Ligand SMILES: Nc1ncnc2c1ncn2[C@@H]1O[C@H](COP(=O)(O)OP(=O)(O)O)[C@@H](O)[C@H]1O
């Protein structure tokens with residue numbers, strides 16, 4: 471999402487999915503763009519357990535960059551192909567409600583400020599947009615029952631929305647080839663694992679991969695058919711994973727997380 475060519479390819483893929491009769495919903499991030507503006511404003515850029523330490527001042531910047539810059543840009547790129555994309559944040563029509571998310575580092579709780587966990591999703595607005603043939607583009611910002619606005623990690627927001635929509639797939643794009651088995655010592659990608667296998671690996675995961683895989687686990691445990699971590703540096707990785715492949719069910723790249731018992735799979 472910081473490379474013009476890749477951004478255009480992503481928008482094309484989403485439009486192609488729509489044309490193929492699927493109902494894509496985009497939840498975007500923007501960590502690098504937020505960090506760049508914080509730097510310019512001389513505000514601290516700090517992450518704990520893969521989540522940005524978010525003061526009220528930083529929250530204003532997060533919301534401005536996500537809803538005012540990254541989301542607008544994606545909506546614009548998709549809409550080059552027709553009147554398709556409509557942007558919203560989790561705040562709109564209470565699409566997502568958040569609660570302060572605690573973080574633990576080495577077993578100790580750390581204060582990461584206004585970081586939220588999605589505790590409730592009202593998918594009505596997203597469903598209504600899908601019904602009208604639109605492509606919802608959702609920024610991961612949500613209000614709490616306390617009226618406070620929270621910064622939600624994009625992967626966790628996507629997982630919560632996928633769960634509430636009963637999505638067939640959660641697809642997460644990142645800047646590596648997938649979940650590496652032995653990061654940072656090796657770049658051998660784990661191509662497929664079950665929810666139970668992922669649960670075992672989770673405590674050993676660090677930085678941005680932790681919320682990403684927590685999101686994948688949550689999604690497949692809560693009814694999403696499968697979750698995929700793909701290399702977003704490869705143009706059209708999304709379309710290949712969703713429509714490509716000999717069986718029309720992905721091209722086998724990246725990491726796929728499947729529920730513990732896949733529907734239709736016969737136990738042997
Ligand atoms: N096991 C792992 N496999 C792959 N990447 C990992 C792993 N553990 C940590 N990482 C780091 O996580 C990063 C992806 O997370 P993040 O930067 O938050 O991604 P995004 O911006 O795509 O959400 C990778 O660039 C890599 O530095």
Ligand SMILES: CC(=O)N[C@@H](CCC(=O)OP(=O)(O)O)C(=O)O
Nearest residue numbers: 499500501521522621622623624
């Ligand atoms: C709580 C938290 O960390 N929120 C993220 C929201 C954006 C995001 O998730 O962006 P990426 O997908 O590019 O990482 C942040 O402030 O960076």
